[in-house]
Amino acid sequence: MAESNINFTESELLERVWDKEKIKDIIYRRSYFISANRRREELSNLWVGEPRHLKSASYGNNIGYFVGIDEIHRHCAEYDEILYSRLKPYSDTRQEIDYDKANLGFGGMNIFSCNTPLVFVAENGMTAKLLVAQYGNHAVGAPDGTSEVFMTFGLVFADFVKEGNQWKIWHLIDVHDFSLPAGKDALDLPLRPGAEDDPIVAEYGTPTVSKEVYDTMFGWEYLYFDMPKEYYAYDERYGYGPNSNMGLKYFERPGGTRQ
Amino acid sequence: MSRLTKSERIRNAVASQAVEEIKAIHAYVHGNNYNREEWDTLWSKSDNTTWGHAFGRMVGPENIYLNSVAHCDKMACEGYMRVCDKSSEFWGHDIRSSGMSGTHALASGVIEVAEDGRSARSFYLTPGGMIGNRMRLESNNERFGGWIWERYGSDFVFENGRWLYFHEQVCPDIDSEYDFLNWAYDEFKKSINNPINDGSMGGTPARLSEPGAIHYNFTCFQTVQDTVVPPKPYSSLNDENSYSTKGRNTL
Numbered sequence A: 001m002a003e004s005n006i007n008f009t010e011s012e013l014l015e016r017v018w019d020k021e022k023i024k025d026i027i028y029r030r031s032y033f034i035s036a037n038r039r040r041e042e043l044s045n046l047w048v049g050e051p052r053h054l055k056s057a058s059y060g061n062n063i064g065y066f067v068g069i070d071e072i073h074r075h076c077a078e079y080d081e082i083l084y085s086r087l088k089p090y091s092d093t094r095q096e097i098d099y100d101k102a103n104l105g106f107g108g109m110n111i112f113s114c115n116t117p118l119v120f121v122a123e124n125g126m127t128a129k130l131l132v133a134q135y136g137n138h139a140v141g142a143p144d145g146t147s148e149v150f151m152t153f154g155l156v157f158a159d160f161v162k163e164g165n166q167w168k169i170w171h172l173i174d175v176h177d178f179s180l181p182a183g184k185d186a187l188d189l190p191l192r193p194g195a196e197d198d199p200i201v202a203e204y205g206t207p208t209v210s211k212e213v214y215d216t217m218f219g220w221e222y223l224y225f226d227m228p229k230e231y232y233a234y235d236e237r238y239g240y241g242p243n244s245n246m247g248l249k250y251f252e253r254p255g256g257t258r259q
Numbered sequence B: 001m002s003r004l005t006k007s008e009r010i011r012n013a014v015a016s017q018a019v020e021e022i023k024a025i026h027a028y029v030h031g032n033n034y035n036r037e038e039w040d041t042l043w044s045k046s047d048n049t050t051w052g053h054a055f056g057r058m059v060g061p062e063n064i065y066l067n068s069v070a071h072c073d074k075m076a077c078e079g080y081m082r083v084c085d086k087s088s089e090f091w092g093h094d095i096r097s098s099g100m101s102g103t104h105a106l107a108s109g110v111i112e113v114a115e116d117g118r119s120a121r122s123f124y125l126t127p128g129g130m131i132g133n134r135m136r137l138e139s140n141n142e143r144f145g146g147w148i149w150e151r152y153g154s155d156f157v158f159e160n161g162r163w164l165y166f167h168e169q170v171c172p173d174i175d176s177e178y179d180f181l182n183w184a185y186d187e188f189k190k191s192i193n194n195p196i197n198d199g200s201m202g203g204t205p206a207r208l209s210e211p212g213a214i215h216y217n218f219t220c221f222q223t224v225q226d227t228v229v230p231p232k233p234y235s236s237l238n239d240e241n242s243y244s245t246k247g248r249n250t251l
Helices: A010-035 A039-044 A069-094 B006-031 B035-040 B060-086 B131-138 B185-192
Strands: A056-061 A064-067 A108-121 A126-141 A147-163 A167-183 B050-053 B058-060 B107-113 B117-129 B146-159 B164-178
Touching: A010 A039, A010 A108, A010 A126, A010 A147, A010 A167, A010 B006, A039 A069, A056 A069, A064 A069, A069 B164, A108 B006, A126 A167, B006 B035, B006 B107, B006 B117, B006 B146, B006 B164, B035 B060, B050 B060, B058 B060, B060 B131, B117 B164, B164 B185
Parallel strands: A056 A167, B050 B164
Antiparallel strands: A056 A064, A108 A126, A126 A147, A147 A167, B050 B058, B107 B117, B117 B146, B146 B164
């Protein structure tokens, strides 16, 4: 249901309007950092920084959660290994390209654009929830002329928390649907693609907490229960961290489906 | 400089975000087959509520509910049973939403809120994706990685303290498969064989208040259609500022 604003003063309404635009701004900036392979800058610029939030910060994907900011950094390091593997064919064959951190991203492009934003700020103004659809493009080329190019589809769910007067990402889940290969019939893909068919699956890494967050086989089955709705204050059951209801059948959700 | 007072501008800024919210909720629940949840909570129950597509227009909540909820739920249930015949894994999963993962993504939104703050209008391009195992299994593996681009013209009203959908005009333009077919050539061939496409894309509803083509899909033999034009600043909802027909612009 669309938000009812009858409880707020004019000043509060203005602040909430501003808050929603700032939150959208953050997720769009995240797209930039991810696409530019600047994931650590994404974390330092856009994610929580206050000590009370660092251990509970989490990044999730289809197979689980990286819990705590250190673990999210570890995932960045895992992803760097993938980037190094893409760099190596170039540095092996072209003298001017050093096998160096500065050249990570060479030979590849992952661009994720966000659309269809849905944002709710908690009635108490301290947290917010967001959902966007994420349409992307993944392209990797090698010096021998081989390449893999896919269009990617998914969703992003995120909790934001206010630190001082700034909004920060607290929990975020990249839900991945499918990667459709360029120049090929998508019908040739298996119903549930694995790492060998889907480059995004190959990038999932080793989460701190393994959990089936999303199964591409059954799609957005629980989207209505998971999507942001009007709410008063943060409750981890209805958020997007590792203790949330994400991935659970509706009748398995503690507290039911209310928010 | 706007004629509106500061309070009115704040009111209209809030309204503009409410329109974004409604459009986004629609995009997600529609892509999920959760039609009842949309029509029960996002739409006005006025007799002048309308929902138009290329194939015609539904008028009033009963006609809209019949087609957009009851008819669609019936198709979803029948489709679910066909899917389960192909993949027994689906038994026990949501009858409506399992296997669905496409959406009419929203882009290039233009939103105007009336000066009187009682209505709003929006225009969006929708570069949608039609992907999901349900579609694939239901179609006997004929359809999976597809896309559909449309345009939306929507009117909203402020009723009992909430913003609600009032009119929608959907204009499907073109669809094809992602990066596998030569869609431009395919459209050319379609145009040669069938110059006029009356909008069967999207399926045929059970019963329509006002049948008849409102919009034609893309072909090589027509100019770009201006079925829905982005809204201009306006003072209040009326026949001249509406995506529906004359006489349907009061609650």
